[in-house]
Amino acid sequence: MKIVFHHNGVLPVLKYGGIERIIFWHMKELVKLGHKVVLIGNANSKVQELGIELITTTPEQDWTSLVPKDADIIHLFYNFTFPGDIPTINTIQGNGKIGELFTKNTVFVSKKHAAIHGSEQFIYNALDLEEYPFEMTKKNWDKFLFLAKASWRVKNLAHTVKACRSSKKHLQIAGGKWWGLSRYIHGFGMVGGDEKLNIIRSCDALLFPVRWHEPFGIAVIEAMSQGLPAIGSHYGSLPELISQEVGFIVKNYQELESVVKNPGKTFDPKIIRKYVEDNFAIRKHAESYLDLYEKVIKGTELNQKEPTYQFSVRAEELLPF
Secondary structure, eight states, X not given: OEEEEEEOSOSSOSSSOHHHHHHHXXXXXXXXXXXXXXXXXXXXXXXXXXXXXXXXXXXXXXXXXXXXXXXXEEEESSOOOOSSSSOEEEEOOSOOOTTOBOOTTEEBSSHHHHHTTTOOOBOOOOBOGGGSOOOOOOOOSOEEEEESOTTOGGGOHHHHHHHHHXXXXXXXXXXXXXXXXXXXXXXXXXXXXXXXXXXXXXOSEEEEOOSSOOSOOHHHHHHHHTTOOXXXXXXXXXXXXXXXXXXXXXXXXXXXXHHHHOOSSOOOHHHHHHHHHHHSBHHHHHHHHHHHHHHHHTTOOSSSSOOBOOOSSOTTSOOOO
């Protein structure tokens, strides 16, 4: 199968970039599975040594004219209707805008994410676990991780900091700065690669009390890949990702603070790592998409009607916590 992707950014990314990493890992895995993969993208991308054909373009160019005529399918990670007759799949990672319509071959990243866009079509995000080697470390429940864009209010750094300060627990912030003063709060800015991995491993659990319908939450499975349990809010995909054996779902700040102070149970890091291997490995992700590619190539539409964001308020409006 010849599969074409389009992305203007440089791949692979070195630090922050959830969507970009998913695209890169997915393309790599398709090559390993024996498929021809073409990236129409940035000339600085380093993908050719991995067996991915690179057709260079710039944001100003019409990339659609560069699609090889013998392509079997185009896979885009944004909402766009390809003008030609080559079958196309669109993966949407974020929440839509009010009234936004998506193509009938749109795939979402969790069951809840699909539902809030009027769809049942989803495939979970995944990790290339070769980039997340597991190292067993001792956990003491006194150092917590915040792994998200700190400046984005829906990620709820405010309640995360408050819970750690009131409990006299340390918090490592990987994903931005915190400008307050506290001996318990430590900011590392935007990090990636080994630096991020070492910060994750130094922590005992992930705090992820988001105040919006989180489409997926790559940070959750990143932390779990290193054996960390996750404490997440009850919004969006998080109840799908966080079972009782790998973490907690909390419904408000009082429950968050209570768990931070005393979880009342212990977790086995090896079980948490195995959970990620079984459910969120990039091979499973790629194989799931190959099944959809075959359906779309045969003319099947993945959604009966165009998915659309179901709510009348912006997705970024803060939900109660």
